[in-house]
Amino acid sequence: MKKILAFAGSTSSTSINKKLAAFAAENLENTSFDVIDLRDFEMPIYSIDEEENGFPEQAKRFTSLLDNYDGFILSLAEHNGSYAAAFKNIYDWSSRIEATVFRDKPLLLLATSPGSMGGEICFGSWS
Numbered sequence: 001m002k003k004i005l006a007f008a009g010s011t012s013s014t015s016i017n018k019k020l021a022a023f024a025a026e027n028l029e030n031t032s033f034d035v036i037d038l039r040d041f042e043m044p045i046y047s048i049d050e051e052e053n054g055f056p057e058q059a060k061r062f063t064s065l066l067d068n069y070d071g072f073i074l075s076l077a078e079h080n081g082s083y084a085a086a087f088k089n090i091y092d093w094s095s096r097i098e099a100t101v102f103r104d105k106p107l108l109l110l111a112t113s114p115g116s117m118g119g120e121i122c123f124g125s126w127s
């Protein structure tokens with residue numbers, strides 16, 4: 001059975017994107033899944049100076065966690081027309097540890113917001 005990791009690009013304790021990611025995971029057939037919270041992976045804001053001090057343990061833990069799954073569900077919170085800084089930060093650190101952050105595995109990318117565009121702008125800023 002395929003294993004999926006679902007999470008939100010948000011550190012809100014009441015994240016609507018975490019709820020959406022979990023809902024999507026629950027509705028996949030023939031898969032098992034885990035849901036994680038980026039609040040459990042707090043780390044400094046990335047800079048080359050910080051990196052010279054070594055990788056944060058939480059960045060290493062997040063990156064190695066991704067090895068355990070066959071695919072991912074990520075729902076991005078939208079802040080000021082882009083994805084939230086919390087996700088950008090963990091993505092930046094992870095990309096320094098393993099350049100292909102999602103290991104070329106399938107990624108279901110979602111976004112939701114209370115705004116009229118429903119998180120649509122997030123996708124434009126996704127590289």
Ligand SMILES: Cc1cc2nc3c(=O)[nH]c(=O)nc-3n(C[C@H](O)[C@H](O)[C@H](O)COP(=O)(O)O)c2cc1C
Pocket residue numbers: 008010011012014015016017018076077078079080081082112113114115116117118119
């Ligand atoms: C700093 C900040 C900027 C935001 N900018 C946008 C925005 O550009 N577009 C939008 O639709 N919603 C915006 N929102 C509303 C968020 O989409 C909303 O807070 C949503 O619940 C965030 O997702 P989350 O609950 O998963 O953290 C913003 C919220 C904050 C706090």
